[in-house]
Amino acid sequence: MLSSPSNTATSFAPAFRRLLRWLRYALLALLVILLLGYLLPERVMIPVQGAKRADWNPKSFWYEPWGPSGVHKGIDIFAKRAQPVLAATGGVVIYQGPFGAGGNVVAVLGPHWHVHYYAHLDAPTHVPRFVSRGEQIGAVGTSGNAQGKPPHLHYAILSAVPQPWRITHETQGWRKMYYLDPGDFIGRY
Numbered sequence: 001m002l003s004s005p006s007n008t009a010t011s012f013a014p015a016f017r018r019l020l021r022w023l024r025y026a027l028l029a030l031l032v033i034l035l036l037g038y039l040l041p042e043r044v045m046i047p048v049q050g051a052k053r054a055d056w057n058p059k060s061f062w063y064e065p066w067g068p069s070g071v072h073k074g075i076d077i078f079a080k081r082a083q084p085v086l087a088a089t090g091g092v093v094i095y096q097g098p099f100g101a102g103g104n105v106v107a108v109l110g111p112h113w114h115v116h117y118y119a120h121l122d123a124p125t126h127v128p129r130f131v132s133r134g135e136q137i138g139a140v141g142t143s144g145n146a147q148g149k150p151p152h153l154h155y156a157i158l159s160a161v162p163q164p165w166r167i168t169h170e171t172q173g174w175r176k177m178y179y180l181d182p183g184d185f186i187g188r189y
Ligand SMILES: [Zn+2]
Pocket: 072, 074, 075, 076, 153, 154, 155
């Protein structure tokens, strides 16, 4: 026998309600996880051993023109080759290896859903999955497009959660919802 439209509706409704309830729980869980990330204290240190604020130009963030990438989306901390690169915050190593113009890079997801990106490292690294603040994660070098330039660490902080209120009218200004100025975070505690 063919089911009447009303029958279909009554059998569909509980399944739909279950789906809605499940979606609500999933969303709540996601919000709690997001919130926990923001509750973790974020203390960012200079990620090169012995480096001082004078070792990078604060105006180098969003400097342009900057080769194929247009604007410079981080800061360059100059140091001697092989000077230890330290994790600016603790976190989860989400990538290590060659990464285009960055050369040998390490990316660490830290508190506040910020990804800390360390580039031009002297050699490929083999760091553990979890690193603590101040732990060595590499050495200053000239890999990637830093070849032939003075050794430096290219350090960038990206927000995995877009921050649209940071968008400006500068060149590639919309990308500022992801790229944060590391100088604003270092030593801000
Ligand atoms: Zn750079």
